[in-house]
Amino acid sequence: MAFMQLEGLGKRYGAIDAVVATDLSVEKGEFVSLLGPSGCGKTTTLQMIAGFVDVTSGRILLDGRDITHAKPASRGLGVVFQSYALFPHMTVQDNVAFGLRMRKVPASEVHQRVAKVLQLVRLTQHAERYPRELSGGQRQRVALARALVIEPPVLLLDEPLSNLDANLREEMQFEIRRIQREVGITTLMVTHDQSEALSISDRVVVMQAGRVTQIDVPYTLYEHPRTEFISGFVGKANRLCGRRDSNGEVQVCAAGEGDLSISLRPEKIDLRPAGEGRLQGQLSSRFFLGSQWLYSVSTPLGELTVVRSNDGSPPLNEGTAVGLDWASELLRVLSCDEVPA
Amino acid sequence: MSLLANLRQGRHGYLLSAPALILYFALLIVPLALTFVLSFNVFDYGTGIQANAYTTEHYRSLLSDPYFYEIFLRTLWISALTTLLCVLIGVPEAYILSRMGTPWRSIFLILILTPLLISVVVRAFGWSLLLGADGLVNQVLQALGGSPMKLLYTPFAVVIALVHVMLPFMIIPVWTSLQKLDPAAEHAALSLGASHFTVMRQVILPQVMPGVLSGTLIVFGLAASSFAIPGLLGGRRLKMVATLIYDQYLSELNWPMGAAIAVALLLLNLAIMLSWNRMIEGRYKKSLG
Numbered sequence: 001m002a003f004m005q006l007e008g009l010g011k012r013y014g015a016i017d018a019v020v021a022t023d024l025s026v027e028k029g030e031f032v033s034l035l036g037p038s039g040c041g042k043t044t045t046l047q048m049i050a051g052f053v054d055v056t057s058g059r060i061l062l063d064g065r066d067i068t069h070a071k072p073a074s075r076g077l078g079v080v081f082q083s084y085a086l087f088p089h090m091t092v093q094d095n096v097a098f099g100l101r102m103r104k105v106p107a108s109e110v111h112q113r114v115a116k117v118l119q120l121v122r123l124t125q126h127a128e129r130y131p132r133e134l135s136g137g138q139r140q141r142v143a144l145a146r147a148l149v150i151e152p153p154v155l156l157l158d159e160p161l162s163n164l165d166a167n168l169r170e171e172m173q174f175e176i177r178r179i180q181r182e183v184g185i186t187t188l189m190v191t192h193d194q195s196e197a198l199s200i201s202d203r204v205v206v207m208q209a210g211r212v213t214q215i216d217v218p219y220t221l222y223e224h225p226r227t228e229f230i231s232g233f234v235g236k237a238n239r240l241c242g243r244r245d246s247n248g249e250v251q252v253c254a255a256g257e258g259d260l261s262i263s264l265r266p267e268k269i270d271l272r273p274a275g276e277g278r279l280q281g282q283l284s285s286r287f288f289l290g291s292q293w294l295y296s297v298s299t300p301l302g303e304l305t306v307v308r309s310n311d312g313s314p315p316l317n318e319g320t321a322v323g324l325d326w327a328s329e330l331l332r333v334l335s336c337d338e339v340p341a
Numbered sequence: 342m343s344l345l346a347n348l349r350q351g352r353h354g355y356l357l358s359a360p361a362l363i364l365y366f367a368l369l370i371v372p373l374a375l376t377f378v379l380s381f382n383v384f385d386y387g388t389g390i391q392a393n394a395y396t397t398e399h400y401r402s403l404l405s406d407p408y409f410y411e412i413f414l415r416t417l418w419i420s421a422l423t424t425l426l427c428v429l430i431g432v433p434e435a436y437i438l439s440r441m442g443t444p445w446r447s448i449f450l451i452l453i454l455t456p457l458l459i460s461v462v463v464r465a466f467g468w469s470l471l472l473g474a475d476g477l478v479n480q481v482l483q484a485l486g487g488s489p490m491k492l493l494y495t496p497f498a499v500v501i502a503l504v505h506v507m508l509p510f511m512i513i514p515v516w517t518s519l520q521k522l523d524p525a526a527e528h529a530a531l532s533l534g535a536s537h538f539t540v541m542r543q544v545i546l547p548q549v550m551p552g553v554l555s556g557t558l559i560v561f562g563l564a565a566s567s568f569a570i571p572g573l574l575g576g577r578r579l580k581m582v583a584t585l586i587y588d589q590y591l592s593e594l595n596w597p598m599g600a601a602i603a604v605a606l607l608l609l610n611l612a613i614m615l616s617w618n619r620m621i622e623g624r625y626k627k628s629l630g
Contacts, residue, residue: 050528050532051531051532052528052531071531072528072531072532073532073535073536075532076534077532079528079529079532081525081529083523083525085525085526085528085529086526086529087529087530087544087548088526089547089548089625098530098533098543099533099534102533102534103534146533150534
């Protein structure tokens with residue numbers, strides 16, 4: 001049996017279903033992300049696990065124990081909030097020690113454990129400071145230390161990086177992953193940022209309108225998105241219409257001529273000289289992203305996005321006629337993503 | 342540079358703030374200075390205030406007469422008790438208010454503020470109707486078989502009416518500091534194993550201390566100088582400093598003595614409020630900025 005298990009977990013607010021019968025198993029030491037757009041129920045799910053929101057239906061099992069209706073204090077989970085929720089009137093040290101003091105841990109042990117965890121998050125030098133004297137990234141690490149010091153069975157992260165600027169966010173992603181590996185703690189993170197979910201999770205749970213639509217390891221999620229929604233939400237995708245030919249192989253066709261919905265990733269399309277390849281088109285615009293060029297190509301099948309890595313060769317000019325090609329096994333057939341109501 | 346910024350520079354700045362300065366000077370500084378000078382004027386019961394003759398006699402009698410000590414002391418403990426009761430009632434009330442849902446919060450906030458729209462005199466008369474010898478409270482007591490109690494013209498009546506009047510001045514600053522709190526901090530403390538009581542005492546209360554401090558300063562200052570409520574509910578016997586000043590001016594016609602008491606009250610009030618502010622702020626300044 002899994003370390004943490006959600007069984008048919010649901011939450012109703014009046015007539016609105018925020019979360020519908022969610023099943024999820026998390027193994028010990030695993031890093032799982034709940035990914036979805038805002039309002040998809042991911043934060044509500046996390047808050048039910050933390051005990052801040054009452055469960056309408058289903059069960060939450062932690063290490064074989066039913067904690068569905070336990071008080072937040074008795075669950076002993078570590079929670080990191082989007083706003084960090086540090087205690088502004090306490091020093092970093094006192095913030096981190098709070099959970100241990102609540103557990104009546106002897107003073108000498110408190111001191112020792114706080115020092116150890118501050119070293120883990122690299123904040124030893126700032127122990128005497130107050131939260132308002134720290135930068136966003138440092139506050140984030142205090143919040144992490146405060147949650148980790150009580151040695152919780154599960155760490156819950158609620159949009160932990162959304163208040164940081166882009167560079168710092170990337171740095172903290174690796175930092176969180178490093179700390180999670182070092183401590184070996186089971187972690188559940190809520191995020192709306194697909195690149196964040198893909199880069200640091202062992203598995204990603206995609207939620208949409210209160211339901212789980214796909215659970216997979218990041219690579220499979222990206223390469224084999226199950227629905228139209230996921231293909232568009234996780235990474236970029238060209239959406240095409242397709243049909244099966246007499247050999248049962250998938251072929252791309254003009255919109256309205258096929259009954260299949262197809263996804264083709266921009267980096268899987270080859271740029272060829274005009275006249276070659278499966279499809280002819282004209283470059284309508286280009287965007288420079290530093291490590292990559294993003295081309296938009298007008299074709300009879302619509303605007304297609306193509307990504308080329310910036311290998312130092314001169315980029316194509318707007319207005320150039322090009323041929324597009326791809327391997328047919330890279331086409332992904334999607335299911336219609338209208339979730340049943 | 343814009344016109345406005347230009348105007349703020351140099352002479353223009355003084356010119357623009359002149360209306361406010363004149364008002365402040367004419368209505369506060371001048372009367373205060375006149376009161377201060379008046380308190381040193383020689384007074385004779387037969388001939389009145391002597392021009393150009395000065396004495397410190399009023400201050401000396403203020404310091405030597407136990408009658409004044411009693412009234413000052415009473416004013417202090419009534420004000421302090423009022424402040425304490427306002428903290429005990431106002432802080433939880435502000436907290437409950439901040440936790441209410443959208444329609445109710447505004448309704449209750451307005452309910453708390455509406456008494457401010459009614460004259461203090463009217464409210465004091467309301468209390469005297471309730472607490473009088475044959476007022477509603479005593480009627481109920483008698484109907485239940487008890488004997489009537491003397492409620493009006495006691496410190497009890499003054500304190501209860503003062504708390505009623507001052508409560509909004511405690512609730513509003515505390516409510517303002519509560520608005521700045523991150524509600525997630527409470528969740529964080531709960532998830533770390535704190536009880537609701539501990540969350541209140543160790544997380545919420547320390548953060549709203551600046552609001553409580555402003556509330557106590559406003560309430561104490563207003564209570565110590567309150568006039569209508571002790572005048573109407575304390576009666577002739579239970580005097581507080583403000584009613585004493587009134588008597589000196591209008592019954593005894595001893596204006597210099599009244600002025601001396603007023604200056605003494607002002608200085609005492611200032612000293613208490615400044616040292617209280619220093620004591621509390623010193624404790625919370627470092628952490629709350």
